[in-house]
Amino acid sequence: MxxxxxxxxxxxxxxxxxxxxxxxxxxxxVEKSGVINLGVEGMMLVGAIAGFAVTFETGNPWLGIxxxxxxxxxxxxxxxxxxxxxxxxxxATGLALTIFGIGLSSLIGSNYVGIALEGxxxxxxxxxxxxxxxxxxxxxxxxxxxxxxxxxxxxxxxxKTRAGLVLRAVGENDHSAHSIGYSVLGIRYAAIAFGGxxxxxxxxDFSMVISPLWAEQMTAGRGWIAxxxxxxxxxxxxxxxxxxxxxxxxxxxxxYAKASGYAIMPSQFWAAMPYLIAVIVLAIIxxxxxxxxxxxxxxxxxxxxxx
Amino acid sequence: xxxxxxxxxxxxRSMLIVTPILSVVAIMLLGIIIFDGLGFDGKQAVWELFFTxxxxxxxWRDVATKAAPLIIIALGxxxxxxxxxxxxxxxxxxxxxxxxxxxxxxxxxDFTGFWIVPLMVLAGMAGGATYAAVPAVxxxxxxxxxxxxxxxxxxxxxxLLSYLIxxxxxxxxxxxxxxxxxxxxxxxxxxELFDSGIPPGLLVALIAAFIFYVIASRTVFGFSIRAIGEAxxxxxxxxxxxxxxxxxxxxxxxxxxxxxxxxxxMQLSRLNLGYPSGYGFTAIIVSLLGRSNPxxxxxxxxxxxxxxxxxxxxxxxxxxxxxxxxxxxxxxxFAVLASDLLVTYRIRVTSNIASSNERDRG
Numbered sequence: 001m002x003x004x005x006x007x008x009x010x011x012x013x014x015x016x017x018x019x020x021x022x023x024x025x026x027x028x029x030v031e032k033s034g035v036i037n038l039g040v041e042g043m044m045l046v047g048a049i050a051g052f053a054v055t056f057e058t059g060n061p062w063l064g065i066x067x068x069x070x071x072x073x074x075x076x077x078x079x080x081x082x083x084x085x086x087x088x089x090x091x092a093t094g095l096a097l098t099i100f101g102i103g104l105s106s107l108i109g110s111n112y113v114g115i116a117l118e119g120x121x122x123x124x125x126x127x128x129x130x131x132x133x134x135x136x137x138x139x140x141x142x143x144x145x146x147x148x149x150x151x152x153x154x155x156x157x158x159x160k161t162r163a164g165l166v167l168r169a170v171g172e173n174d175h176s177a178h179s180i181g182y183s184v185l186g187i188r189y190a191a192i193a194f195g196g197x198x199x200x201x202x203x204x205d206f207s208m209v210i211s212p213l214w215a216e217q218m219t220a221g222r223g224w225i226a227x228x229x230x231x232x233x234x235x236x237x238x239x240x241x242x243x244x245x246x247x248x249x250x251x252x253x254x255x256y257a258k259a260s261g262y263a264i265m266p267s268q269f270w271a272a273m274p275y276l277i278a279v280i281v282l283a284i285i286x287x288x289x290x291x292x293x294x295x296x297x298x299x300x301x302x303x304x305x306x307x
Numbered sequence: 308x309x310x311x312x313x314x315x316x317x318x319x320r321s322m323l324i325v326t327p328i329l330s331v332v333a334i335m336l337l338g339i340i341i342f343d344g345l346g347f348d349g350k351q352a353v354w355e356l357f358f359t360x361x362x363x364x365x366x367w368r369d370v371a372t373k374a375a376p377l378i379i380i381a382l383g384x385x386x387x388x389x390x391x392x393x394x395x396x397x398x399x400x401x402x403x404x405x406x407x408x409x410x411x412x413x414x415x416x417d418f419t420g421f422w423i424v425p426l427m428v429l430a431g432m433a434g435g436a437t438y439a440a441v442p443a444v445x446x447x448x449x450x451x452x453x454x455x456x457x458x459x460x461x462x463x464x465x466x467l468l469s470y471l472i473x474x475x476x477x478x479x480x481x482x483x484x485x486x487x488x489x490x491x492x493x494x495x496x497x498x499e500l501f502d503s504g505i506p507p508g509l510l511v512a513l514i515a516a517f518i519f520y521v522i523a524s525r526t527v528f529g530f531s532i533r534a535i536g537e538a539x540x541x542x543x544x545x546x547x548x549x550x551x552x553x554x555x556x557x558x559x560x561x562x563x564x565x566x567x568x569x570x571x572x573m574q575l576s577r578l579n580l581g582y583p584s585g586y587g588f589t590a591i592i593v594s595l596l597g598r599s600n601p602x603x604x605x606x607x608x609x610x611x612x613x614x615x616x617x618x619x620x621x622x623x624x625x626x627x628x629x630x631x632x633x634x635x636x637x638x639x640x641f642a643v644l645a646s647d648l649l650v651t652y653r654i655r656v657t658s659n660i661a662s663s664n665e666r667d668r669g
Contacts, residue, residue, distance in 0.1 A: 086648045088648070089647075093644050096637055097637075099588060099633065102637075104630075106630030107628050224462075231452075266470050272466035272467070275462040278455075279460065282451045282455060287450065304312065
């Protein structure tokens with residue numbers, strides 16, 4: 001009984017951690033290039049509705065996932081054009097992208113309210129994925145495995161490859177990178193589009209796996225948690241992976257508090273917990289690392305090549 | 308032929324005024340294309356969205372009712388925006404302000420007297436300011452970005468609201484609906500001033516706009532905010548404390564959001580789960596569209612209120628989904644942000660030879 005309960009809990013935690021892990025991984029690459037995109041929540045919603053609608057219309061979840069990533073990427077490029085080519089303020093533009101994503105996804109989603117999808121299942125044979133014990137490892141959706149692979153790959157890319165070094169150089173000192181011949185704006189465009197695609201994928205995880213249906217603003221602020229996660233992790237891949245699971249545990253507490261009904265605190269307390277803890281951890285991390293912390297030096301600053 | 312950006316020595320004053328107007332026009336044209344693309348009658352939808360609320364006298368009161376909280380919150384935010392301090396959690400401060408006033412209402416159910424309304428207003432402003440003090444402490448003491456902390460607190464305030472109206476403050480006569488008890492007559496202000504159809508919130512917004520205009524243009528405080536935003540280092544040498552500006556702008560914007568929350572509570576007579584309406588987020592658009600100038604913010608608040616009311620009209624007449632207003636508000640913000648380029652830069656057309664020569668000279 002206890003064993004089943006523990007495995008159940010772990011499977012739940014791994015599942016609900018995945019979208020914030022994905023979204024934060026994408027944002028990590030964007031911020032490493034010196035751009036802060038606060039539109040994560042909006043891009044996730046655009047991805048969520050795109051993935052849901054395409055899967056429902058075509059019956060092909062893989063196509064749904066691909067379109068979700070494309071949609072997230074296109075949404076992020078609106079942000080990209082404004083902040084890179086027009087030099088617009090990144091905080092305001094990112095916020096605009098979130099408001100845009102909420103509006104656009106609600107507009108498209110109004111045709112899909114109240115419909116359920118089958119939900120994407122584990123890619124492994126049911127001997128493993130339905131086994132009471134082995135489902136802990138094999139019983140997850142493909143999103144889970146991809147998210148873990150992705151953050152490890154990003155860590156490798158940033159620290160061990162030449163291209164990763166160039167990306168970091170653009171984020172740490174844009175004018176130097178420009179003067180030795182790298183295209184600062186080109187690299188930032190690529191990073192933003194990548195971040196958008198991954199945020200779109202994170203959104204699709206919500207609407208295709210976690211609760212396979214469409215509801216307005218179904219990502220419920222998880223995009224903001226992903227943004228905070230990048231800060232706690234000190235812009236490093238390893239701590240980001242660990243931090244994501246830490247938040248997964250906090251979010252699972254809410255689910256269990258609601259389900260059990262005899263929680264010590266009202267369920268709203270548990271629902272507010274991830275956000276409260278996020279604020280507290282931000283304070284601890286920031287006071288340890290000092291103002292600005294380990295943030296890329298050019299984070300949030302516009303770059304105008306001929307200016 | 309090549310287009311080149313040339314930084315202006317000073318932001319263009321005429322562009323500051325022209326670009327928001329151009330943005331609104333551009334979004335109307337874009338709207339026609341989008342609605343046609345979605346299979347609605349584009350021209351009619353845009354007409355209902357932007358013009359019906361202006362031309363139909365019966366809609367004016369709705370517009371004024373929605374404009375009031377937007378203007379009040381946006382005025383507060385505009386100070387911080389000028390100093391590049393981003394309070395994006397005004398929605399949370401608006402909710403906590405309303406909760407503080409509702410707390411006073413809960414405690415004064417059995418009392419009557421003229422003192423109750425002012426007490427609720429003060430409590431609401433204090434509640435909003437206290438909630439905004441959290442990101443202020445975190446930023447000045449620990450260096451936490453106010454962008455993330457203020458936003459996180461919105462989600463906390465939503466849960467606090469849900470807890471209070473489903474638990475301790477639930478209306479005992481409310482048929483088990485999650486809502487607070489209706490305000491008593493001594494806890495409310497009239498819904499219109501002297502039968503004029505003008506909601507009291509709009510008068511408050513008008514007075515506040517005047518006060519903010521004086522602060523911005525006639526006081527050292529207003530000057531120091533702009534100085535911190537435009538040249539932080541120079542401002543520090545000039546003896547302005549950036550910490551004090553962080554505190555002042557966050558507390559003022561929190562208090563204004565709380566004030567808007569109180570008037571909205573008095574307008575609706577009670578709190579329920581539908582109370583958080585996103586005014587705190589839309590107000591950010593209002594303050595940017597209004598160029599953080601009190602007069603501009605007042606006009607922008609009315610424009611955004613028109614899209615809310617027009618969105619409802621378009622929903623009933625052209626059957627567009629109710630998310631339309633939000634989408635248009637976001638597009639409007641995109642357009643304003645893009646047009647900022649014209650404010651700070653001049654676009655020069657140069658010949659290829661000239662520009663390559665310049666590049667050679669470095």
